[in-house]
Amino acid sequence: MSLTRRGLLAATAATAAPFSARAQRPTLKIGVLTDLAGVYQDIVGPLAVECTRLAIADFGVSAKGFDVEIVTADHQNKPDIGASLARQWYDRDGVDIIMEGGSSGVALAVAAVAKDKNKAYINSGGATSDLTGTMCNAQTLHWTYDTYMLAKSTGGAMVKAGGDSWFFITADYAFGHALTRDVGSFVEQGGGKVLGKVATPFPGTTDFSAFLLQAQASGAKVIGLANAGADTINCIKQAREFGIKATLGGLLVFLSDVHSLGLEVCNGLVLTESFYWDLNDRTRAFSERLKAKSPARRAGMAQAGCYSSALHYLKVANDVGVGKFKAAGGADVIEMLKKMPTDDDVFGAGSIRPDGRAIHPSYLFQVKKPSESKGPWDYYKLLSTTPTDQAFRPIADGRCPLIKA
């Protein structure tokens, strides 16, 4: 049957929209759902909200004849809280799109709500590549990075550089195991060997020296850190303390982590991000504008991604016409977003694939020595770039149900 209640409602809304648009300036409501006071606060958090605001300012919405309102909420890294906030926003508060949207667990939960309510959702901070793989849907985009991108860039490059035997320190939950699996397969494809791994309890592990010594005892050339945030920080700090000779592979390290560790401790660390403030003229220009609003911290990729996604959303809204855009269902909005190529100061030129993956280059960085750093936040040097068409998992390998073979 082609006539559904939802379709009927959408059609009614679409015909009603032009009249209401005439009555007052249309307002797009963006909900930034993020970790405002938890372990990932510095990776996304308040600065992600600030980046979204900057996109609105840069786009100059007020001159374009519509308004944008931002609401924020804290999902506390709990999928159930994230999902119920999303439901409330979509149903009651008239939020048009949810952005940022948190770490892997929350991201998958919100994506399910977005699908259920047929509302738009763009994730920036989440890592899991399942968002555009087996769990993909027509209402969700994954913007900034994913586990596959990290695995390919960091894992692949380190094997090429001679790191052909690996030992993993894996955070004992879905994210850690997924990352270990993805990196492990790149290591083996590159002719390297995985000598072993140790699963560390998450959360609740603060001392990693025992695991680091096991890794060292295995004789592996590279110790892969399949964890994030405070776990990674503790691993790096303690590896330095115990004089671990093996190279550390930080599989998910953000600029704020490096800032927190200090160059003294983490110089030499190899990591992947899709954005760095000092990468080129455009990223520097973006960072200067952001600095005017938030002088204390520089954005990492997950925060900068919020700027990029919000800017693209506003461009498309303006292009399509805000009245029509607001009236469309989530799947239609996402479809419109996918059609227009992306281009902004953060990621440069890129595009969005049918499976919901926004694509752009990924960069392999090495953390500078204290003597190489010219000032605060001058932390990375670029080792290599993976071009846009190779940075992410090929669509066919993702088994996304939206893609018909």
Add this chain to the structure above:
Amino acid sequence: MFMIFGYSSALLFGQLLLGLINGAFYALLSLGLAIIFGMLNIVNFAHGALFMLGAFVAWALLEFLGIPYWWSLLIAPIVVGAFGIILEKVFIARLYKLDHLYGLLLTFGLALVIEGLARNQFGSSGMPFAIPPELQGGTDLGFMFMPNYRGWVVLASASVCLVVWLIIDKTSLGANLRAATENPALVQSFGINVPRMITLTYAAGVALAAFAGVLAAPIYSVNPGMGSSFIITVFAVVVIGGMGSIAGSILTGFGLGIVEGLTKVFYPQGSATVIFVVMVIVLLTRPAGLFGRGGH
């Protein structure tokens, strides 16, 4: 090197030593908890937050005033201890006549507030804090590389524990303390200012937490959540040792550090749980804890 249960002895000895190092933190923290519980009958859930404050004070002293680590070992416990006096006078003193549960709820709430404020101010990823230059590097023990700083942690913690135990068990001050725990009214009638003694005891327990915090700063990241990851484990240590037992909490702290260290070799996934398994077994067989003297 020989093999034990299929593991090289080097690895096992290494883990034993690492366990001892972690045990040093457990011992220091549970000692403070035991003192506070023994004297004030308060289950001090704010202990982890005060441990974190100790580390942050050390960081702030270095960052803003250039005061090195060694002075922080002295200054941070005093600063945090003074803060503890304010907490005791303003909040905790009102709860002595009430059930344990109220003290637990109050201190838990205080911990949330302190951690939340710290998170607002400093973010969640923490601050860098380097190992003092005198203790950088390490010694090759043959079976493992022993960082000098870790050796210092065990030494400092064991000596502080010993001194505190001696004070409480062997001096007249300690005797007064213990007497005031049993019968405050009687001790008061001998002309000893019991309320002040209680306040100072709380400050001392808190100062121990801050001392542990300074010791931990160069090893772990100095972040607002660093205390909450320790505190649950430390409570288990106190329960296993016997609530309020001074010697019990010290010995159990070191012992459980070793148990945990060995678990990290044989079954790493269980290393966060093993202490609680021990706790269950101890509570089933000796409800007052290993060193406790009968139930209250």
